[in-house]
Amino acid sequence: MKPKFGVVVFPGSNCDHDAYYAIKKILGFNVEFLWHKNNNLNGCDIIILPGGFSYGDYLRTGSIARFSPIMNSVYNFAENGGVVIGICNGFQILLEIGLLPGVMLQNKSLKFVCKDVYLKIENHENVFTKSITKKVLKIPVAHGDGNFFTDEQILKELELNGQILFRYSSPEGVVTEDANPNGSLMNIAGIINRRKNVMGLMPHPERCCDSLLGNTDGSLIFNSVVENSFN
Amino acid sequence: MVTENNLFKATVIIKRRPKILDPQGKAVEQGAKLLGFNNVRNTRIGKYIEFFVDTDDKSLAEKEVKEYSEKLLSNPIMEDFEFNLEHLK
Numbered sequence: 001m002k003p004k005f006g007v008v009v010f011p012g013s014n015c016d017h018d019a020y021y022a023i024k025k026i027l028g029f030n031v032e033f034l035w036h037k038n039n040n041l042n043g044c045d046i047i048i049l050p051g052g053f054s055y056g057d058y059l060r061t062g063s064i065a066r067f068s069p070i071m072n073s074v075y076n077f078a079e080n081g082g083v084v085i086g087i088c089n090g091f092q093i094l095l096e097i098g099l100l101p102g103v104m105l106q107n108k109s110l111k112f113v114c115k116d117v118y119l120k121i122e123n124h125e126n127v128f129t130k131s132i133t134k135k136v137l138k139i140p141v142a143h144g145d146g147n148f149f150t151d152e153q154i155l156k157e158l159e160l161n162g163q164i165l166f167r168y169s170s171p172e173g174v175v176t177e178d179a180n181p182n183g184s185l186m187n188i189a190g191i192i193n194r195r196k197n198v199m200g201l202m203p204h205p206e207r208c209c210d211s212l213l214g215n216t217d218g219s220l221i222f223n224s225v226v227e228n229s230f231n
Numbered sequence: 232m233v234t235e236n237n238l239f240k241a242t243v244i245i246k247r248r249p250k251i252l253d254p255q256g257k258a259v260e261q262g263a264k265l266l267g268f269n270n271v272r273n274t275r276i277g278k279y280i281e282f283f284v285d286t287d288d289k290s291l292a293e294k295e296v297k298e299y300s301e302k303l304l305s306n307p308i309m310e311d312f313e314f315n316l317e318h319l320k
Contacts, residue, residue, distance in 0.1 A: 063303060063306070064303075096306070105251065150308065
């Protein structure tokens with residue numbers, strides 16, 4: 001079965017076309033855009049909430065987008081086990097709607113950070129990283145609010161349940177303060193829900209799928225999802 | 232605009248919880264030091280939001296403002312809110 005991705009488009013999304021391009025032209029999967037005002041997921045098998053600045057980041061990042069009509073369908077889809085990937089602003093929306101725990105604070109530096117970072121994969125027992133043999137990925141970040149925060153109780157649960165998926169690290173996979181681009185708690189860059197079908201990550205895998213750009217580490221994540229969800 | 236039906240004016244103040252880092256407040260406080268306000272400390276930046284509530288029922292107005300603040304205006308993980316309702320006649 002050839003899975004179909006759905007890329008949700010909110011007002012202010014700006015990585016929707018990158019995601020569409022990477023999935024269709026580079027990876028060769030089916031994909032369509034899903035307008036945020038619709039309720040229907042059009043039979044898509046994997047939903048991507050893309051990066052950007054939905055609703056201008058007003059109030060708090062993701063806080064208004066989570067009330068867009070399509071988010072009811074995305075919520076139910078995820079609750080029924082459907083695979084949802086939130087990238088950057090998409091991650092922030094998943095936090096606001098409560099599909100993932102925690103919140104994004106402003107970067108500690110107060111600066112917008114746009115650069116390649118290294119991610120240590122903390123857990124391979126899920127569809128998102130199962131097929132990835134590498135221990136460290138190089139993927140770019142581009143955000144002003146990526147400073148993940150949650151209380152101690154939730155943090156313990158995340159650790160205990162293997163929900164911390166990616167942590168900012170050195171190229172060798174050593175998690176250090178220097179490798180943390182935004183002040184994120186425990187260098188957290190990406191997490192999954194307890195059921196392991198919803199992933200949120202601040203880095204942008206869709207921006208490093210095309211070999212012409214010199215890095216294809218992002219494609220490993222999308223390929224892993226397809227391989228382990230549908231084959 | 233105040234019309235005859237706008238009977239309550241609500242003001243909501245959103246504050247970061249005390250334990251949550253506020254880098255913006257810290258940066259602003261550096262400016263305070265540069266200006267010579269040496270007694271200033273613990274600058275915290277929040278949000279002020281105002282709107283009207285079209286009802287003459289105070290308890291209903293309170294309920295709506297509270298729910299609006301809880302569900303959208305603030306995020307309970309990092310923020311607390313307080314509000315005030317002013318009856319406009």
